[in-house]
Structure formats: C-alpha cells, structure tokens
Amino acid sequence: MLSTPPSQAPSPLILVVEDEPGIASILAAYLQRDGLRAQHAADGLEGLRLFRQLRPDLVLLDIHLPGMDGLDLLREIRSHAQTPVIMVTAVADDVDKLLGLRMGADDYVVKPFSPPEVVARVRAVLRRVQPQAAAAPRAAPSIRVGRIEIDQEAHAALVHGDDGQAVALPLTLTEFRLLACLAAQPRRCFSRSHLIDHCLPESDALDRVIDSHLSKLRRKLQQAGQGDLIETVRGIGYRFWPGGGPGAAGSGG
Structure with missing residues (x-):
C-alpha cells in the first residue's frame, strides 16, 4: 500500500x-x-x-x-x-x-x-x-420542469409520479450537470462547445463525448417514463423540450 x-x-x-x-x-x-x-x-x-x-x-x-x-x-x-x-x-x-x-x-x-x-x-x-462554499453561500435553486425536479443542493434528479412519489434518477456527475444546464432554460438550444465548457470544465473532451453522455442521459430519462425530453438540433446542439420536442429540428447525433 x-x-x-x-x-x-x-x-x-x-x-x-x-x-x-x-x-x-x-x-x-x-x-x-x-x-x-x-x-x-x-x-x-x-x-x-x-x-x-x-x-x-x-x-x-x-x-x-x-x-x-x-x-x-x-x-x-x-x-x-x-x-x-x-x-x-x-x-x-x-x-x-x-x-x-x-x-x-x-x-x-x-x-x-x-x-x-x-x-x-x-x-x-x-x-x-465537492464544490467549495462561497464566502457568502447561497442555496442553489431547485429546477422543476414537468415531472422532473433537479435539486442542485442535494445533487439529485427526481421524477415525480401521479401517486406523489418521487424516484431518483441514477445519474453520473456529468449527466446531472448536463440535465441541470439544459433544464434550467427549457427550449433554449445549447451548442456542444457550450455544454463542454459548462459541464466538463478543464477537460479536453470532444463533441462526440458530449453526444455519448447525452445518449446515456436520454436513455435513463426514457426508462423513467419521460420520453424524449432532450432534442437534438442538427448542426447546432441540444435543447430540453418539456412535453416532447416539435420534431422540426430532427433527431440523431
């Protein structure tokens, strides 16, 4: 040792x-x-x-x-x-x-x-x-979009059911950061480079790495019964579209 x-x-x-x-x-x-x-x-x-x-x-x-x-x-x-x-x-x-x-x-x-x-x-x-507390710490707000609740203080993403029960999504750190970034501004399209800068700081990750993380995040949301909340915008990036995207922007990597 x-x-x-x-x-x-x-x-x-x-x-x-x-x-x-x-x-x-x-x-x-x-x-x-x-x-x-x-x-x-x-x-x-x-x-x-x-x-x-x-x-x-x-x-x-x-x-x-x-x-x-x-x-x-x-x-x-x-x-x-x-x-x-x-x-x-x-x-x-x-x-x-x-x-x-x-x-x-x-x-x-x-x-x-x-x-x-x-x-x-x-x-x-x-x-x-383990983010360091600021000199005057302020609680990070929770994000609630549809059935999804993102508790940034507890670092937990929850899916609320019709019975009032909430189920935690088993997200990795990067998946949680991507979900929080997208859900904080629903319907806004984020470029891959923006997501890398904000969710994988100090990493030399490639665009395809973001695609990989988002593909896994989508799958976990779908397994939780949340459909296609994350939409691919061809040639630009991704956006979070509550209730399902309009489909006009297309899908795929």
Whole structure:
C-alpha cells in the first residue's frame, strides 16, 4: 500500500488502480504533494476490494489490468455508486475512451501523460463533486420542469409520479450537470462547445463525448417514463423540450 501523509482534516482519498508500480508511485507522489491522499491497487480485483473497503472520493482506473480489467471494474463500481472515475489508457484510439465514458466514467487520460496534468484533472472532477462554499453561500435553486425536479443542493434528479412519489434518477456527475444546464432554460438550444465548457470544465473532451453522455442521459430519462425530453438540433446542439420536442429540428447525433 502507498502511505499517505497525516493531515489536520481528511483530504480527498484517491484510489489508484494501476498494475505498473512505477506509474502508480509517481501518481501517488504527485497526488500527495498536492495535498490529496492516495491508495494503490495493483489489479482489478484488489481495486474492487479497496473500493468497497475505503469508499474513495475518486478512482484513477487503468483500463488494461490483470484479474479484472478496468472496464469491468468501472461497471461494478457504477452498479453500486456514483464515485467519480477517471480512466487511464495506453491506447490513443477513441474507442476505449468512449466506451468508458458511455459506461459512466467522468474523464480520461492517455499514457504517456504528464503527472501534473493528471492531478489537475483529478482536482477539476473533485471540484465538480465537492464544490467549495462561497464566502457568502447561497442555496442553489431547485429546477422543476414537468415531472422532473433537479435539486442542485442535494445533487439529485427526481421524477415525480401521479401517486406523489418521487424516484431518483441514477445519474453520473456529468449527466446531472448536463440535465441541470439544459433544464434550467427549457427550449433554449445549447451548442456542444457550450455544454463542454459548462459541464466538463478543464477537460479536453470532444463533441462526440458530449453526444455519448447525452445518449446515456436520454436513455435513463426514457426508462423513467419521460420520453424524449432532450432534442437534438442538427448542426447546432441540444435543447430540453418539456412535453416532447416539435420534431422540426430532427433527431440523431
């Protein structure tokens, strides 16, 4: 195990699941130098055990691992928790990246990488999960559109039924941010670049990454009986259209 320096208050814990000891040691050293705690798992099965035991604040997860590969471990994590996950891959091909993102990863980095860049990505994702209170904190308003309620303080998206009961949507961090951004201004069309800037800050995500996140968000809304609330506007981007879009703008990626 990689040791962590003592601190007055617990700092975020990062679980590094990486089978190359040299890379794991470098990542842990840079994370600790930035004031974060780090634990190391050398394979997927150990990663799953430590994830369940430690409940880390974020997972840095290599895709190619012995025992259980990173995508299988990501699938297992997502079946129980919405803990932020940054995928690490040695393959520059977009296929691995997009597959991880479709399964719920929050970001990715490609080897060889700059350790300070990885730390910056970790900090960016943690800021989205654990936003710092402002000097004069003000409660973020809830958004209610039709049956959808987005509680920004509780970071929960709910679907209200006819019986008055509410069911929580199992959204990842990025999916929640996209839904909140779109639903805050119904019928406004947002470009892909705007959504990347506001929902994946400090990420070098491509347009197709936003398409992947929104496709998964649409599917979860449909599974909750909410139809096609998110409409694709060809050549421009996306908009949230309560009650279903007019259909004039078309559909598809």
